[in-house]
Amino acid sequence: MTENAKTKPEIEFPDGPAPAALEIVDIEVGTGAEALAGSTVDVHYLGVEFDSGDEFDSSWSRGESINFPLRALIKGWQDGIPGMKVGGRRKLIVPPAQAYGTSGGHPLSGKTLIFVIDLLGVS
Known part of the structure; x- marks a missing residue:
C-alpha cells in the first residue's frame, strides 16, 4: 500500500547550532x-x-520514490525511521557521525543534514 498524495516539503531554515544528537520530529x-x-x-x-539550507538530494526532484532496506541506509535513517507509520511525514536532523562521517571521502562528510521523509510503504 502506498500513498503518493503529498507534495514536496519545504524545510524552514533552523535557528541555532546544529544538534549533537539525532533529532526526530x-x-x-x-x-x-x-x-x-x-x-x-x-x-x-x-x-x-x-x-546552508542547500538541497543535496530529493526523490521528488527525480519524480520517483526509493525503496531500500533500512539496514542499507545511513545510521540516522536506521535509527530515525523505525516506529514511523505509512502515511506519515517525519523530519530527521542527522549529525555527521550518523550521516556520512565526520571527515573523509564523501562530499557530505562533516555536515549535519536535514531530511523530510514521507513513508509510502513498508515490507
Whole structure:
C-alpha cells in the first residue's frame, strides 16, 4: 500500500547550532503499517544541509520514490525511521557521525543534514 498524495516539503531554515544528537520530529503521524528496524521502506524524501539550507538530494526532484532496506541506509535513517507509520511525514536532523562521517571521502562528510521523509510503504 502506498500513498503518493503529498507534495514536496519545504524545510524552514533552523535557528541555532546544529544538534549533537539525532533529532526526530513527526510532522504528520501516519496510520498505516509501522516501519521496523529490519523493514524495507518505500519513501519520498528531501535532504538539505543544516548550515546552508542547500538541497543535496530529493526523490521528488527525480519524480520517483526509493525503496531500500533500512539496514542499507545511513545510521540516522536506521535509527530515525523505525516506529514511523505509512502515511506519515517525519523530519530527521542527522549529525555527521550518523550521516556520512565526520571527515573523509564523501562530499557530505562533516555536515549535519536535514531530511523530510514521507513513508509510502513498508515490507
